[in-house]
Amino acid sequence: MLAYAPWLCWVLPVIGALLAPLFGKIHPKLRDYAAVIMVLLGVIFAFSMIVDIWNGTAFLGTQWLEDSYLWLPIPGFSLEFGVLVDPLSVFMACIATGVGFLIMVFSLGYMKGDDSLTRYWFFMQFFIGGMVLLVMANNLLMTFIGWEIVGLCSYALIGFWYNKKNTIKDDQLGELSEGAYNSHCGMKAFIVTRIGDVGLLISIIFIFFFTSAAGAPTFNYQTLLTDFTWLGNLALVLNGGLMLLVLFLFFLGPIGKSAQFPLQIWLPEAMAGPTTVSALIHAAAMVKAGVYLVARMMPILLTGFLEFAHGAAGPTQTIILTVMPNFFLAVAVIGAFTAFMTATMAIAARELKKVLAFSTISQLGYMFLGLGIFALGASDAEGFIAATFHLSAHAVFKALLFLSAGAVLHTVHSKDMFDMGGLRKAMPITYICMLAGALSLGGVPPFVGFWSKELIFASAWHLATTAATSLIGTILLAAAAITGALTFFYTLRMIGLVFHGPQSRNVQDLERKHKLHEAPKVMWIPLGILAVATLVLGFLYPFIYMYFFGQWGTVYSSYIHLPIHLASLPTMYVEWLTHTFTSATYIISPTFLITIGVLLLGGIPGYFFYIRRSWDASRFGKNALHRFLYNRWYYNRALYFIFVRTGIEFSEGMYKHVEAGGIDRFNYAVAEGFQDLSKAFRKLQTGVHSWNMILLLIGALALILLLLFGGTFLAFFFP
16 A cells, blocks of 8 residues: 555545635635545545555454554553554545545536635535545544544535525425525434434443453454453343443444434435535445444444354353344344335435435445344355445445436426426436436346345345244345335436426426536546446456455454355356356346346336336326325424424423513512612602711611610510
């Protein structure tokens, strides 16, 4: 790797962010191109680390390379500031910087002429730097610092256009200015994700202090893997209750950041920001942080689980074998339910970016499903590679879809898909690129989405065909398959409404004003690169597999078996293709047949309703089911009613009846009483000097009498 690459891949974008205001003062073009170059340098340093992972020089025999410095020396322990060079951290750093760089290039055209570009470039670079810090950190505390940087930048970028004055109407908020709506969306994202962040921080503190039994308290990932005393001590408190609580509080952070049920409500509103921001949040940063953290901790937890399972029998073993599978199951079930729930919402959404937002939540659910299956299988790493490979696939095709959507919005000046239509001829490059992303999202071979989803189906199939987990495996497989069919249906709906069929009235009006044209080259070149990547990336799976699992057995646990044996690349390709399309029991792999069935189930109605238009889809917009899905299962509305509207009404009632009607009225009554009393005493102040002297003498006489006879008086009444 290049010198200091683990540090510079995230430090350089942060430095670029800090220099953006200065460069803006010197010259706007210097500010713009410097931002792109700083992220490009981050890409170069991040990708240089792949060589050390591939050839094994970053592996030190028993653990991966770390570089850390003493941060805060505290008696009893020391806080370190360090980076970890291992397959997962480098993989995520390459995704964040690589996709982030293409988004930055696209921004040169998309954001051209914006009045607040200095602020935009600052937060975009800081966002990328914070995300790479998050994934490169060698300990939980540093990860949490990057986690909060990402949350802060998302708040600023979602509400970026806070000063827009035009009036819009929202289902929950009514009529308001677009700037106020954007600010509301940014604040909504910030508050909802903070709920998960608080749970995550509490769990990190618990883990930190429970590691003290194994030595000095630590946040370090590799140290947590070397001694599982902390896990055993957690299990003995409240008969496993504390351990389960800590694990669920930890998972609450990824639930919030990756927008999983029940904290998924913020992500559709994140579309209020510029489309480039949406692409960065959904493809390369923010939502991937939650998946990364679960992928980071799940092998550690599973290795600890297997260590206790194969260890000496006792109360600790019994508790861990009882409690931890419940957590693993919760990860899988929440992922599967979120994937299905939001896929149904995407079917009814009207806004192009919101369809993609619901799609993101759904695909993130697939990733959590894969990680949950990995832990539930307890002896097979297939779910882990399925989730991480789908993460990389999603980063590519979702960035492509969002940037393509940005090109469309840049042309038609509307978010509503029913204001589009017939754009295929006017925007052929954007159409081809977005179609490649859509087919990848739908899981159509040979695009990368097919290979990654096929792996998730395969891992669920293996869980379903194992006697001990057959029921839950069957349910999870069915949920994944149904979600896949819904995904392909709404994907074709999106492509059909935007590019096929007759032109909408909005497009016709724009055509009369000026001829619609393709996006500028600086915008469609990144689209072309990503479109090619959706085709190429799927065939790199054996490389990615060897990259991840080359040292797996040494680092984690020999109990966790690999689905494909590590061998030479030609052998790996043969075994991979055989594993995908055939099985030992069947001529054709059951999961490949499931994939074909999913594509037919979702593709046939999608094609005839929205591409060919031979079936009428208009009647579906008038039934109760469509209203239910369009209103997001009324879940968002219910939360607004409980926590927003009810909260506002409660605060208004408290102000009216308690503060204004009670406390303020009492204060006014006391003030008025003292005013009346002062007015009564004021009558004694006549201004006549002789009368004042008489009153002074009376007062002095009263004081003398009090001093002389006060004790006798008190003794008489209080003997």
